[in-house]
Amino acid sequence: MIVLLAGLQFVLFVVSALLNTLRNIFQQLLQNSVSMRIQLMVMEKAASLDLPFYEDPASYDLLRRAQNDSINRPVLMIATAFGLLQTLLTLGTMIALLFGVSWILAVVVLISPIPAFIADTRYGWRGYNIARWGSRLLRRMQYMVSLVTTDSFAKEVKLFGLGQYFIERYRLIANAFYDSQKSQLVRRYMTGFVLGNLSTIVTSITYLYIALQAIAGRMSLGSLTAYTQAAVQVQNSIQSVLSGFSGMYEHNLYLNNLVELMARQPSMPVAAEPRPVPQPLRGEIRFEHVSFAYPGAEKNALTDLSFTVTAGETLAVVGRNGAGKTTLFKLICRLYDPLEGRILIDGIDIRDFEPDELRRQIGAMFQDYVDYQATASENIGLGNVPEIANRDSVVSASKQAGSDELIAGLPEGYDTALGKWFDAGVNLSGGEWQKVALARAFMREDARILLLDEPTSALDAQAEYDLFERLRSLTHGRTAVYISHRFSTVRRADRIIFLEHGRLVEEGTHEELIRLNGRYARLFRMQAAAYTGEDVEILPEEVLSN
Numbered sequence: 001m002i003v004l005l006a007g008l009q010f011v012l013f014v015v016s017a018l019l020n021t022l023r024n025i026f027q028q029l030l031q032n033s034v035s036m037r038i039q040l041m042v043m044e045k046a047a048s049l050d051l052p053f054y055e056d057p058a059s060y061d062l063l064r065r066a067q068n069d070s071i072n073r074p075v076l077m078i079a080t081a082f083g084l085l086q087t088l089l090t091l092g093t094m095i096a097l098l099f100g101v102s103w104i105l106a107v108v109v110l111i112s113p114i115p116a117f118i119a120d121t122r123y124g125w126r127g128y129n130i131a132r133w134g135s136r137l138l139r140r141m142q143y144m145v146s147l148v149t150t151d152s153f154a155k156e157v158k159l160f161g162l163g164q165y166f167i168e169r170y171r172l173i174a175n176a177f178y179d180s181q182k183s184q185l186v187r188r189y190m191t192g193f194v195l196g197n198l199s200t201i202v203t204s205i206t207y208l209y210i211a212l213q214a215i216a217g218r219m220s221l222g223s224l225t226a227y228t229q230a231a232v233q234v235q236n237s238i239q240s241v242l243s244g245f246s247g248m249y250e251h252n253l254y255l256n257n258l259v260e261l262m263a264r265q266p267s268m269p270v271a272a273e274p275r276p277v278p279q280p281l282r283g284e285i286r287f288e289h290v291s292f293a294y295p296g297a298e299k300n301a302l303t304d305l306s307f308t309v310t311a312g313e314t315l316a317v318v319g320r321n322g323a324g325k326t327t328l329f330k331l332i333c334r335l336y337d338p339l340e341g342r343i344l345i346d347g348i349d350i351r352d353f354e355p356d357e358l359r360r361q362i363g364a365m366f367q368d369y370v371d372y373q374a375t376a377s378e379n380i381g382l383g384n385v386p387e388i389a390n391r392d393s394v395v396s397a398s399k400q401a402g403s404d405e406l407i408a409g410l411p412e413g414y415d416t417a418l419g420k421w422f423d424a425g426v427n428l429s430g431g432e433w434q435k436v437a438l439a440r441a442f443m444r445e446d447a448r449i450l451l452l453d454e455p456t457s458a459l460d461a462q463a464e465y466d467l468f469e470r471l472r473s474l475t476h477g478r479t480a481v482y483i484s485h486r487f488s489t490v491r492r493a494d495r496i497i498f499l500e501h502g503r504l505v506e507e508g509t510h511e512e513l514i515r516l517n518g519r520y521a522r523l524f525r526m527q528a529a530a531y532t533g534e535d536v537e538i539l540p541e542e543v544l545s546n
Contacts, residue, residue: 144170281449377414384445398439
C-alpha cells in the first residue's frame with residue numbers, strides 16, 4: 001500500500017512538472033507570436049498613415065510606446081486572468097470556512113489588503129505617466145547611441161571628436177530619466193511595505209483570536225489548524241486577486257498606447273468614389289492658385305502658385321534654399337494637400353484620384369533619398385515592387401540612370417549587398433548612391449510623370465552631362481520636372497520657373513529669363529563668373545526686388 005501511494009505521488013509529481021513545462025513552452029511561444037503580431041500591426045498602421053504623421057515628434061513617441069511598452073502586455077494579461085480564475089475558485093471555500101469562526105474577523109481579513117491595492121493601482125498610474133513622459137527621453141537616448149554606433153555618422157564623429165560629447169549627453173539624459181523612475185519605484189515599494197504590514201497585523205490578530213478560541217475550548221486542535229490555514233489562504237488569495245486586478249489595470253494602461261496608434265487614421269481625405277487615372281496618362285500638370293503651409297508653421301511654404309507643365313514638357317524649378325521647390329514635389333505626389341487652390345493632372349483635380357493609384361504614375365527621386373541596406377538589385381527594384389524580381393527591368397533602369405557600369409564592377413554585380421549593416425557588403429560613395437537612387441526612379445517604366453529633386457547634386461561633371469544627354473531621350477513622351485542649383489543643367493529644360501519665398505516670380509526659357517535680366521539672370525551670371533573667373537556686372541538684389 002505504501003509503495004502504491006509512493007508510486008502515485010511520483011506520478012503526480014511528474015505530471016505536475018510536465019504540465020508546468022508545457023505551460024512555460026506554450027507561454028513563451030505565445031509571447032513570441034504575439035510580439036511578432038504586434039510589430040506587424042505597428043508596421044502596417046505606420047505604412048498606412050500619411051506624411052504629416054511623421055513630421056510630428058509626438059508621433060514618434062507614440063510609435064516607440066506602442067512597440068516597446070505594449071509588446072508583452074497581452075500575454076501578461078492572459079496569464080494574470082488565468083491566475084485570477086484559479087485563485088477565485090479556491091477563495092470561496094476558504095471564506096465560508098472563516099465565516100464559521102467569526103463573520104467580523106472574516107470581513108476584516110477580506111478588506112485588509114485593499115489599502116495596498118489602492119496604493120499599487122495609484123502608483124501603477126503614476127508609473128505609466130512617467131513612462132509616457134519619458135518616451136521622448138528614451139528616443140533621444142537611442143539617437144545618441146545610434147550616433148556613436150552607426151557607420152552613417154562615424155566619419156564626423158571621429159573627425160570632430162564627438163564620441164565623448166554624445167556619451168556625456170546620453171549620460172545626462174539617462175540620469176534624468178532614471179532619477180524620475182528611481183523616486184517612483186522607491187515610493188511605490190516603500191508604500192507597499194508599510195501597507196503590507198497592515199495585512200501582517202491583521203493576520204497576527206486572526207491567529208491570536210483563533211488560538212484564544214481553541215484555549216477556551218470552543219474548537220478542537222484540528223479546527224485550529226484548519227481555520228488558521230483558511231485565514232492565511234483567504235488573505236493571500238485576496239492579495240493575489242487585488243494584485244491581479246491592479247496588474248491588469250496597469251497592463252491595460254500600456255496597451256492603450258497600441259490602441260491609440262491603431263485608432264489613428266490617414267489624414268489625407270479620399271474621394272468616396274475616386275476617379276480612375278486616365279489611361280494612357282498624358283502628364284499635363286496645372287497649379288491653380290495653390291497655397292500651402294506645413295502643420296504648425298507660421299508662414300506659407302507656397303503662396304498663390306499658378307503655372308502649367310504641358311504634357312511631355314521638361315520643366316526646371318529654380319530658387320534659393322527654402323523657396324518651396326521640394327514642397328511643390330510633395331504636393332504633386334499628394335503627400336500633402338494644398339490649403340488653397342488645386343492641382344490638376346490632365347485636367348482632373350488630383351484629390352479625385354485614389355492616392356496610391358496616382359503615385360503609381362509618378363517616378364520620383366527626392367534629395368534625401370534612402371540608402372537601403374540591401375542588394376543593388378533590391379535597391380533599384382524597390383522603385384516598382386511588383387517588378388523587383390524582374391532582372392531585365394532592374395538592369396534597364398540601371399542603364400537609364402548610368403549606374404550599370406558601377407554595378408557591373410561590384411564583386412557580385414546586382415547581387416552585391418550595399419552597405420555593411422547586415423552582410424559583408426560594399427559601401428558606395430555619395431555619387432554612386434545617387435545613381436542607384438536615380439535608377440530606382442526609372443523602375444516605373446509606365447510612369448508618365450518624372451520628378452527629380454537635385455538628381456545630379458553628388459555627381460561629377462561628366463556623369464551629370466551624360467545623365468542629361470540621356471534624359472533627352474528618356475523623357476520623350478514623359479512630363480519631367482526637376483529641381484537643380486546647377487544652371488548648366490537647368491538651361492537644358494524646355495522651360496524654367498523661379499520660386500522665391502514660395503511665390504512664382506519668373507517664368508520662361510533660359511534665353512527669355514536671361515533677357516529679362518532678373519533674379520534668374522543674376523544667379524546664372526554669379527555661377528558662370530565662378531567658373532570662368534571673369535568679372536561680370538550683376539545687379540544688386542535690392543534692384544531686382546523693386
